[in-house]
Amino acid sequence: MTRGRFISLEGGEGVGKSTQAKALAAALRARGHAVVETREPGGSEGAEAIRRLLLEGSADRWTAGAEALLFAAARADHVAKTIRPALDAGSWVVTDRFLDSSLAYQGGAGGISIAQLRALHEVGSAGLLPDRTLLLALPAAEAARRAEARDRGGSDRIGGRDAAYHARVADGFATLAAAEPERFRVIDALGEADAVTARLIATLDDL
Ligand SMILES: Nc1ncnc2c1ncn2[C@@H]1O[C@H](COP(=O)(O)OP(=O)(O)OP(=O)(O)O)[C@@H](O)[C@H]1O
Numbered sequence: 001m002t003r004g005r006f007i008s009l010e011g012g013e014g015v016g017k018s019t020q021a022k023a024l025a026a027a028l029r030a031r032g033h034a035v036v037e038t039r040e041p042g043g044s045e046g047a048e049a050i051r052r053l054l055l056e057g058s059a060d061r062w063t064a065g066a067e068a069l070l071f072a073a074a075r076a077d078h079v080a081k082t083i084r085p086a087l088d089a090g091s092w093v094v095t096d097r098f099l100d101s102s103l104a105y106q107g108g109a110g111g112i113s114i115a116q117l118r119a120l121h122e123v124g125s126a127g128l129l130p131d132r133t134l135l136l137a138l139p140a141a142e143a144a145r146r147a148e149a150r151d152r153g154g155s156d157r158i159g160g161r162d163a164a165y166h167a168r169v170a171d172g173f174a175t176l177a178a179a180e181p182e183r184f185r186v187i188d189a190l191g192e193a194d195a196v197t198a199r200l201i202a203t204l205d206d207l
């Protein structure tokens, strides 16, 4: 059995990852692939329970270190219970966020070192990386407009952090993409959703 392909969608709040994860999974299925569509934090029973701990409650519920550990623990369960079994069965896996979200949010924006976050990922998930990471790029004002129209002021613990935090997240993603051009593709997320999906699909030809 040929191992499946592992694709992650990344980017800040409101850039269209969830919309595009669904559309990309549908487009891959239409091409005859078995596809598992998943998300982080979450994607397995244990990780969905940790998601609630991470995204609900007061802003100061966790220290920065505890938050990083919880994301790594959720990812370890997600990888063991959902991602690796699907890849081993030959399915494509499309995930809405993965390790790079921890590197950009808890690392670039939150102050935990990238080396420590990668070490946690090594312990929890044996360092598994996507075959391709699609970073959706959108001007901050448009991303905020879309997120606001969707959430109507009711954002979660992390989405509700201030604009300076989210600007550091965006810078963190850009730095990660520049450092790993083989794995990352930066996709213009402006325009109609269908046009964005076509851009995403075009970056997967070699896989
Ligand atoms: N190409 C698009 N043009 C206009 N609106 C869009 C487009 N893609 C998605 N949206 C809308 O923007 C909002 C945010 O999209 P979505 O939830 O997919 O983003 P996200 O990156 O997953 O956000 P978050 O990380 O905050 O959950 C949704 O209301 C969605 O319907």
Ligand SMILES: Cc1cn([C@H]2C[C@H](O)[C@@H](COP(=O)(O)O)O2)c(=O)[nH]c1=O
Pocket (backbone or CB within 6 Å): 013, 039, 040, 041, 055, 071, 097, 098, 099, 100, 101, 102, 103, 105, 106, 158, 159
């Ligand atoms: C995986 C991951 C996520 N986050 C943050 C990013 C968002 O604010 C939330 C998830 O919400 P979404 O609507 O499902 O995108 O969690 C993070 O800070 N670190 C991570 O590793």
